[in-house]
Amino acid sequence: MKNITKSVIALFAVLALSCSVEDVEDRPVIQGVDTPELVAPENDKSYVLLEENADDVAERFVWTKATYAGDVEIGYKLLIDVKGGDFTKAIELGGTSGATQTEVTVKILNQAVIELGGTPDQLGSYDIKVVSSLAGIEKMMSETPLTILVNAYTGLIPYEFTDWYLIGAAVQGDWTNNADTKHQPLFRSGTNPNLYQFTGFFKAGAFKLISKPGQWAPMYGKGDNGAIVARPTEADPDPSSFEIATEGYYTFTMNTETLKYTLVAYNAAAAATFTTVGIIGDSTPLGWDASTALTQSTFNSHVWSSNVLPLNDGKAKFRANNAWDVSWGGNTAFSGFPNNGASGGDLPVAKSKYKIYFNDLDGSYLMIPNQE
Structure with a gap:
């Protein structure tokens, strides 16, 4: 009885394997016939x-139907590139x-032009093509591009905030x-644009705050009785430094x-x-399916x-x-820290290129838009 059972199992295995091989060999290859134009x-x-017309329709693009050797469902993508x-x-x-x-829409066309290196308020030439595909496999692209001329605006999203960075022997x-230089920025409150905070590792030593890496002013330094002292320009006196007597973790707020x-x-x-921390969501390159990894600081893990x-x-x-057992959110755009913009909700994001900073000690985040 055991031998009969083994024979039946072996027969099914052979049949399954032969069917799989034949399926692959006999699978029809659908050829493209006419490209979409x-x-x-x-x-x-x-x-x-x-x-001011960002949400309006800039243009309706129309193309001919691609044809393939078979009755198939065809997908299309409209692409733009620089002229030539x-x-x-x-x-x-x-x-x-x-x-x-x-x-x-005006916004989508404008952002594409800016990402392609277009100069705001100057007329530039761009080529448009259509790509057809079958389940993302067999692709055909327009042979002849359609050329359009576009005068774009800056495409920058409003960001009326000042960011402050730690500098000194005590910090990164x-x-x-x-x-x-990769200076560590302070995290800004999501509800009070004048309130900043950073929790992290400090070496023994001194530090100050600058708002523009590469420049020594504007700057903040240490004053008396818990006060900060401003240095508006490099012609103004240099304020005293904040001092860390013993290395360790501290929370600095100003x-x-x-x-x-x-x-x-x-x-x-x-x-x-x-091991890893990443950003995830429908605004990110991988959507809600996977995290886009962030880089861990070598100074502060x-x-x-x-x-x-x-x-x-x-x-x-x-x-x-890359899992959901530990996650952090926020309810204010660009920045937040606990009780001042950080929460368990989803962060609102506007399309742009960002520098992103995140602190897993308290869920603080800072997302600076309009990057090159």
Whole structure:
């Protein structure tokens, strides 16, 4: 009985294997026949884009239907590149499933032009093509591009805040001051733009605050009785430094309206350490499916950052170890720290290129837009 059972199992295994091989060998290859070609708008049409019309439709692009050797569902993507570009770094303007036209808003067209290096308030030439595909596999691109002329606006999103960075022997970057030095910024309150905070590791030594890496003013230093002293220009007197007597973890807070600061010890002994921390959400490159990893600081293992990351309109969160058992959110754009903008909600994000900083000790975040 056992031998019969073994024979039956072996027979099914052979049949399954042979079916799989034949399926692969006999799978029909669907060939592309006619590429999709743009028919509207007219060639060399000009557009003057205005920020106040960002949500309006700039244009409806129409193309001919791609044909394949078979009755199949065809997907399309509308792409833009600089005039004469090879479309290897083209930007997607929109996509459809079956439809041979799509509307593109002023905002989307403008942002694509800016990302392609367009100069605001100057007319530039750009090529448009359509790519058709079958389940993302068999692709055909327009043979002849449609050229449009676009006068774009800056595309910068409003960011009327001042960021402050730690500099000195006690902090990351030491006293080296140039634009390329990775100085640690303070995290700004999401509800009070004058309130700043940073919790993290400090060496024994001194530090000050600067707002523009590479420049020594504006600056804040230490005054008497918990006061901060401003140095508006480099012609003004250099203020005293804040001092760290013993290396360890501290929370530094300052208010640029009241001109007061606090510096208190922080107990990090029980703080969790993480292998990875990333940003996730429909605004991020990988959507809600996977985290985009941030880089861990070599000076402070609880601080994570991303140099320049393009994000879309949408939401985001931070999470540890590519899982959802530990995650952090926020309810204010750009920045927040506990009780001043950080929460368990999803962070609101506007499309731009960002420098991102995150602190896993307390969930503080800072996202600085309009990066090159």
